[in-house]
Amino acid sequence: MSANLHRTPNYPLSTVDLADFKVGVDNVIFSVDTHRNRLLVLVVMRQTDPFAGHWSLPGTLVRQGETLEAAAYRVLAEKVRVNTLYLEQLYTFGGPDRDPRESPQAFDVRYLSVSHFALVRFEDAELIGDSSGSIAWYPLAEVPQLAFDHTEILSYGYHRLRNKLEYSPIAFDVLPEVFTLGDLYQLYITVLGDGFSDYSNFRARLLKLGFLQDTGQKTSRGAGRPASLYRFDAAAFEPLKEKPMVFI
Amino acid sequence: MSANLHRTPNYPLSTVDLADFKVGVDNVIFSVDTHRNRLLVLVVMRQTDPFAGHWSLPGTLVRQGETLEAAAYRVLAEKVRVNTLYLEQLYTFGGPDRDPRESPQAFDVRYLSVSHFALVRFEDAELIGDSSGSIAWYPLAEVPQLAFDHTEILSYGYHRLRNKLEYSPIAFDVLPEVFTLGDLYQLYITVLGDGFSDYSNFRARLLKLGFLQDTGQKTSRGAGRPASLYRFDAAAFEPLKEKPMVFI
DNA sequence: GCAAAAGTGTTCCGACTACACCCATGC
DNA sequence: GCATGGGTGTAGTCGGAACACTTTTGC
Numbered sequence: 001m002s003a004n005l006h007r008t009p010n011y012p013l014s015t016v017d018l019a020d021f022k023v024g025v026d027n028v029i030f031s032v033d034t035h036r037n038r039l040l041v042l043v044v045m046r047q048t049d050p051f052a053g054h055w056s057l058p059g060t061l062v063r064q065g066e067t068l069e070a071a072a073y074r075v076l077a078e079k080v081r082v083n084t085l086y087l088e089q090l091y092t093f094g095g096p097d098r099d100p101r102e103s104p105q106a107f108d109v110r111y112l113s114v115s116h117f118a119l120v121r122f123e124d125a126e127l128i129g130d131s132s133g134s135i136a137w138y139p140l141a142e143v144p145q146l147a148f149d150h151t152e153i154l155s156y157g158y159h160r161l162r163n164k165l166e167y168s169p170i171a172f173d174v175l176p177e178v179f180t181l182g183d184l185y186q187l188y189i190t191v192l193g194d195g196f197s198d199y200s201n202f203r204a205r206l207l208k209l210g211f212l213q214d215t216g217q218k219t220s221r222g223a224g225r226p227a228s229l230y231r232f233d234a235a236a237f238e239p240l241k242e243k244p245m246v247f248i
Numbered sequence: 249m250s251a252n253l254h255r256t257p258n259y260p261l262s263t264v265d266l267a268d269f270k271v272g273v274d275n276v277i278f279s280v281d282t283h284r285n286r287l288l289v290l291v292v293m294r295q296t297d298p299f300a301g302h303w304s305l306p307g308t309l310v311r312q313g314e315t316l317e318a319a320a321y322r323v324l325a326e327k328v329r330v331n332t333l334y335l336e337q338l339y340t341f342g343g344p345d346r347d348p349r350e351s352p353q354a355f356d357v358r359y360l361s362v363s364h365f366a367l368v369r370f371e372d373a374e375l376i377g378d379s380s381g382s383i384a385w386y387p388l389a390e391v392p393q394l395a396f397d398h399t400e401i402l403s404y405g406y407h408r409l410r411n412k413l414e415y416s417p418i419a420f421d422v423l424p425e426v427f428t429l430g431d432l433y434q435l436y437i438t439v440l441g442d443g444f445s446d447y448s449n450f451r452a453r454l455l456k457l458g459f460l461q462d463t464g465q466k467t468s469r470g471a472g473r474p475a476s477l478y479r480f481d482a483a484a485f486e487p488l489k490e491k492p493m494v495f496i
Numbered sequence: 497g498c499a500a501a502a503g504t505g506t507t508c509c510g511a512c513t514a515c516a517c518c519c520a521t522g523c
Numbered sequence: 524g525c526a527t528g529g530g531t532g533t534a535g536t537c538g539g540a541a542c543a544c545t546t547t548t549g550c
Contacts, residue, residue: 017312018270019270020268092316092362094271181503448531449512
C-alpha cells in the first residue's frame with residue numbers, strides 16, 4: 001500500500017483522496033420477436049441532462065438499502081410489465097470520465113455503472129409508455145447511437161446473450177410453459193443466426209438430452225402438420241447444469 | 249414499480265434517498281505450484297478494523313481518477329512482485345450490509361466491491377511481506393475463514409478460473425516463454441483435477457490445434473527422455489478465439 | 497393435389513477415449 | 524539394465540453434419 005494511503009480503525013483518515021461514487025444500474029434488456037425473426041433491445045429516450053434527447057439503456061441510481069439486483073429489477077419494472085424473465089449481472093463500468101456529470105469542478109463524484117442483462121418474453125412484455133415515444137424496442141442492428149458508454153455495454157450484453165443461450169436453459173425462461181420445438185428453434189435462429197444448426201439435428205440433439213417432456217398435446221397453426229407441445233423439465237436438466245455447451 | 253417511486257426532471261431532486269458509495273476492489277489471486285501440485289490463493293491478514301486479525305482477499309478502495317482495473321493492478325502490485333499475469337473483472341458485490349462499516353448511524357455510506365480475478369506465475373511471484381506473516385499463499389482447500397463476503401468471492405473466482413482455463417489461453421500468460429507439454433499438462437491437472445484427460449490425448453489435441461510452436465530445443469530435467477520446448481503462437485490462436493472449449 | 501410445417505432415418509466423417517507401445521535419458 | 528518421463532500410434536466408439544424422406548395438416 002503506497003505511502004499516502006493509511007487506513008484507520010474506522011474510517012480511512014484521509015478520505016480526501018478516495019473517490020466518492022454514485023452507483024447506477026443499466027440494463028441491457030433483450031426480447032426475441034420470433035414471428036418477425038428479430039432480436040430486440042429496449043432503449044429509452046433520456047429526458048434529462050446529460051444526454052437529454054438521446055437514446056440510452058434504461059438505468060437508475062441505486063438507493064439506500066437497495067441491492068444492485070433489486071435496482072435492476074426496479075428499472076425493468078418501470079419500463080415494461082412482464083411476467084417471465086431472466087436477469088443477471090453483466091459487468092461493471094467504472095472508469096473516470098464515463099459520465100459528464102463527473103466534472104472536475106464538481107464534488108468529484110464518480111458515476112459507476114453495474115450493468116445487467118435481461119431477457120424477457122416479447123409477447124408478454126408491455127411497454128410502459130409515458131405518453132411520448134420515449135421507450136422502444138429496436139432491432140439489434142438498428143439501435144441508434146446511445147448515450148454514455150452504453151453502446152459498449154450493449155455489445156457486451158449481446159455477447160453474453162449468445163453465450164448463455166448456448167450453455168444455459170435461459171430460453172425456457174422466456175418461452176411459454178408449453179411450446180413446440182419449432183418455437184424453440186426459431187428463438188435460437190433469431191439470436192444466433194441461421195448458420196448454427198439444421199432443424200432436424202437440433203431437434204434430435206435436444207430430445208436425446210431428455211429434459212423436454214412431451215405433453216402429448218398437439219397444436220396446429222395454419223398449414224402444416226400439427227406440432228407436439230413440450231415442457232421444460234428443470235429436474236431432468238439438473239445433471240447437465242455443469243456441462244458446457246449443451247445446446248449447440 | 250412501487251408507490252414510493254418518483255423521478256424528477258433533472259437530477260433526482262431528492263438525492264437524499266440515493267446511496268453514497270465507496271468502491272473497493274478485491275482480488276482473487278491464484279497461482280499454481282506445479283511442483284507440489286497445488287493451487288494457491290493469496291490472502292492477507294487485515295491490520296485494521298473491521299475484521300482486524302482476520303484473513304481476507306487483498307483489496308483497496310478506489311481513488312479519485314483511478315480506473316477500477318488500475319486499482320486492481322495496484323492492490324496486486326502492493327502485495328506481490330510479478331512480471332507475468334492475467335487479470336480480469338469478476339463480479340460486483342454490492343448489497344447493503346456486506347460491510348460492517350455501513351452502520352445505520354453513520355452517513356449511510358455503502359461499500360461496494362468490484363472483485364477481480366488474477367492468475368500469476370508462482371515461481372515468479374515474490375510476496376511483499378511487511379515483516380509480519382501478514383500475507384500468504386494458501387492451498388485452495390485450506391484457505392481459512394475470510395472476512396466480509398470474501399469466501400463467496402473466492403468460490404466465484406475459482407469457478408471462473410476453471411472455465412477460463414478450459415476455453416482461454418490464460419495458461420500461457422503464466423507459463424514461461426518456452427515450456428514443455430508436461431509443464432502445461434501439470435498446470436491443467438493441478439487446477440482441474442486429474443480426471444480431465446489422459447496425457448497423450450491432451451498432447452495430441454493441443455498439437456493438432458496448431459498454435460504451439462516447437463522451438464526445436466530440448467530440455468532435460470533429471471531422469472527421463474528430454475522434452476521438446478514449445479512456444480505459444482498468439483497469431484495462430486487468433487481464429488480459435490471465438491470457439492468454445494478448445495482445451496478440454 | 498399441392499404447399500407447408502413436423503418429424504424420422506441414414507450415411508459419412510471427424511473427434512475423443514483408452515490404451516499399448518516405442519524412445520531417450522539418468523543412474 | 525531399469526526406472527522415468529517423453530512421445531507415437533491405433534482400434535473402438537460416439538456424436539455431429541448433411542440431407543433424403545415420410546407424415547399430417549390447410550386450402
